[in-house]
Amino acid sequence: MxxxxxxxxxxxxxxxxxxxxxxxxxxxxxxxxxxxxxxxxxxxxxxxxxxxxxxxxxxxxxxxxxxxxxxxxxxxxxxxxxxxxxxxxxxxxxxxxxxxxxxxxxxxxxxxxxxxxxxxxxxxxxxxxxxxxxxxxxxxxxxxxxxxxxxxxxxxxxxxxxxxxxxxxxxxxxxxxAETNDAEAEATPQTTQFVWRTHRMDKIEILGRLLQCEGRGLTMVFCETKRACDMVVEQLKERGFAAAAVHGDLGQGQREQALRAFRNGKIDVLVATDVAARGIDVDDVTHVVNYDCPQDEKAYVHRIGRTGRAGRTGVAVTFVEWEDLTRWKVINNALSLSFADPAETYSTSPHIYSDLGIPEGTRGVLPRANRSRAGLAAEEVEDLGETGRVRSRGSRRGRDEDREERRERPARAPRERRRTRGGRSAEAVQEEAVQEEAVQEEAAVTPAPLAEEAERRPAQETRSRRTRGGRVTEETPAPVEAGRIQDPVVEVVELPPVEADVAPSNDEPAPRRGRTRRTGLNPEAGLGEPVAAGSPARDDEPAPEAPRPQPEKIIPASPFTVIFQSPDLATDDDEIAPSAASERIQNRRRPQPRAQRSPRRPN
The missing domain is CATH 3.40.50.300 (P-loop containing nucleotide triphosphate hydrolases)
Structure with a gap:
């Protein structure tokens, strides 16, 4: 016409x-x-x-x-x-x-x-x-x-x-x-429509079983948001279906790649927003699924119009959640449909199998024997010279995995960690410890008989430890002969006291400090019986030599010493400044001059 x-x-x-x-x-x-x-x-x-x-x-x-x-x-x-x-x-x-x-x-x-x-x-x-x-x-x-x-x-x-x-x-x-009657009421006479009231968590399972019905060709699934499209595509791929998404967040090359793969039969499920609900004419589209309820009657007409084109027949299934019932009733009344009260449907409902011709016992996962589609990867992405930012496909986890695969990370060099003590390296601390041990060995005095016995024994490793009494004890382990265990010999060496910065009073004597040094083994003493500090020396032992004097200990000045104190400039005659409130009260109490007073009005 x-x-x-x-x-x-x-x-x-x-x-x-x-x-x-x-x-x-x-x-x-x-x-x-x-x-x-x-x-x-x-x-x-x-x-x-x-x-x-x-x-x-x-x-x-x-x-x-x-x-x-x-x-x-x-x-x-x-x-x-x-x-x-x-x-x-x-x-x-x-x-x-x-x-x-x-x-x-x-x-x-x-x-x-x-x-x-x-x-x-x-x-x-x-x-x-x-x-x-x-x-x-x-x-x-x-x-x-x-x-x-x-x-x-x-x-x-x-x-x-x-x-x-x-x-x-x-x-x-x-x-x-084109027709004498209402075009919207008779929008798709060749399309068989089903409207089910479903739960949000069960829709993907119903969709997985719907995609295994008898006589199904290419299928278009419409979602309300872009994230919902990516979520549905990801879950369908996990269930074994060849699916791809088309929405505004994808680059033009990716959108055309998905449409070409859909037309060529490499994928059989196209998940899209309303951007693909207008004008898309693909042969052999047998089923249309409204995964999310459409916004109005126009969107519903254009969505289900992707099937049943040019005299063909098709099937349209709409999922309506409980919170979308009011919106669906408006669409139903505008199009004069007969689905004012959709049937409550779950993935185990018997009418799903009977209405769509789904074989009994079908689950929401496609068997491996039926996975014959090449998939979206078989269709090459055309280089269109896209302008702007190229958007990636899939969920955030999939994008991160693809990005990590494309990026080649160089081999990381081994990290060298150096521990420090008080800002000094471990090597410096060790050198200071060795020097301190050398000084202590020089300061120690070894008796002559024990020194000759120590020369006959092999050299042993010397250890140092500090006792609570302030005396240093050096112990050299003795070699163990066959069938004999020797006892250690402990020698007490008295050191002169260290002078303090503050002299003690006449009543209290100055404290004395000493050192205890273990020089070797004593066969006469009992096993494990050390000589107590300050005990009298034996008659057969030689008198120890006088120890070398230790340098005075330098103690820094106290960091809390008051260096400068600001003078107090205030005097007793100073008056305290009045507050703003007290000034206002004083000003009110003061008598005003006659020039500022308002003249009296004549009677």
């Missing part, structure tokens, strides 16, 4: 359910009016504005198919790609441009695109462009094209904003509807 009017040059508002061929309704008329390409004509004469990049690619493919024999030059312009190939194509000349509003305005601002010769303007999925906030950009684009033009608007649903837009920018438009 719309094709004769479009060929006649009239403005049209086309409304039809998804999958009825709206693209060819305006595409054939546009190619017919543009005609064959000419060498001296480089500026475009046809312009198609679409809301999403995927829809731009879909419309371009349909127009290229329709213009196979005409040879029309068709260019796709959208964000996420490099500017250079698009600018080069514009310089060579194009006939029809299909693009998104943002990139079109960028090229116009850079003076690479001239819209002064546009003869036909088409707004595809106009209601979606209004939902995404493209109305200011659409108005700017309409002002850039000539006033004498043909304008057509196409969409499956036409809200009041579209009608108001058509009255402003269309010239006596003709409203064309």
């Amino acid at each position: 719309a094709l004769p009017l479009a060929l006649g040059g009239q403005d049209i508002i086309g409304q039809a359910r998804t999958g009825t061929g709206k693209t060819y309704a305006f595409g054939v008329a546009m190619l017919q009016r543009v005609g064959k390409p000419r060498k001296n004509r480089k500026k475009p004469r046809g312009l198609v504005v679409v809301p999403t990049r995927e829809l731009a690619l879909q419309v371009t493919e349909d127009l290229v198919t329709a213009a196979g024999k005409l040879g029309s030059r068709i260019l796709t312009v959208y964000g996420g790609r490099a500017y250079e190939p698009q600018i080069e194509a514009l310089q060579q000349g194009v006939d029809v441009i299909v693009g998104t509003p943002g990139r079109l305005l960028d090229l116009v601002k850079q003076k690479h695109l001239d819209l002064s010769q546009i003869a036909m303007l088409v707004l595809d999925e106009a209601d979606r462009m209004l939902d995404l906030g493209f109305l200011p950009d659409i108005e700017r684009i309409i002002k850039l094209v000539p006033a004498e033009r043909q304008t057509m608007l196409f969409s499956a649903t036409l809200p009041g904003e579209i009608v108001a837009l058509s009255r402003r920018y269309l010239n006596r438009p003709t409203h064309v509807r």
Whole structure:
């Protein structure tokens, strides 16, 4: 119905359910009016504005198919790609441009695109462009094209904003509807719809069993958020399904890679947000699953419209959580459906198996014998010269693992740790200990008989320890002969007292300090009986030599000594400064002069 009017040059508002061929309704008329390409004509004469990049690619493919024999030059312009190939194509000349509003305005601002010769303007999925906030950009684009033009608007649903837009920018438009009854009520007559009330934690298990029903081909799963898409894809992969995600946080190359793999059959489950709910036409899509309840009736119509296209049949399943029941009732009443009270459904409910034809005993994990899909990795990512930040796919854990695999870490050099004591290294502390032992050995006196006996014995390692009485005892272990154990000999050496900084009083005597040194073994003493400190020496033992005097101990001055004290400048005659409150009280009590008093009024 719309094709004769479009060929006649009239403005049209086309409304039809998804999958009825709206693209060819305006595409054939546009190619017919543009005609064959000419060498001296480089500026475009046809312009198609679409809301999403995927829809731009879909419309371009349909127009290229329709213009196979005409040879029309068709260019796709959208964000996420490099500017250079698009600018080069514009310089060579194009006939029809299909693009998104943002990139079109960028090229116009850079003076690479001239819209002064546009003869036909088409707004595809106009209601979606209004939902995404493209109305200011659409108005700017309409002002850039000539006033004498043909304008057509196409969409499956036409809200009041579209009608108001058509009255402003269309010239006596003709409203064309593909069916006489309500298009929304009969949105998808070839699609069998199921609506179940499910629990959030059980939806992934129901989805895993649904994907194993009989006769299932390609399946599209719609989620509300981007994180939900990544979560569902990750869990489906763990269960053995070949799945991929399409949403706004992915780069354009990754989005096109997922769509190509979905069309080629390398993956059979495409999890997407509403960005893929408009205009995506893929053959053999048999099932559509609304993993999250749609926002309104328009989103529901476009989602389930991805199946049951061009006379085919399909199945649409919608999961409704308890908190979404009110929203679903609004959608149900707007579309006059018969699912006002969805059945409470779990993964073990019997009606799941009977409604969808799922074999009995099926679990939510795909058997290994049925995992025949190549997966997303089999589809190469095309280098599109993407602009901006390239976003990674998958969860945070998967991104971190991929990043660690790509990064080659150099071998770490062995770390040398050096312990310190009081800011000094261990080597310096050890050297000081050795020097201190040498000094103590020189200060010690060895008796002659014991010295001769020590010369006959092999050299032994000497140890030092400090006793509580302030005396140092040196002990040298003796070699153990066969069948005999010798006793140690302990010699007490008295050292002169160390002079203190403060002299003691006359009444109290000055303390004395001494040292105890173990010089060897005494066969006459008992086993393990040391000589007590301060005990009288034996008659057979020689008198010890006088020890060397020890240097005086230097004690630093006290760090708490008062060096300077500020003088007290205050005197007894000083008066304390009054506070602000006391000054205000004094000022009130003072009598005011007559000049400041207000004159009395006459009676």
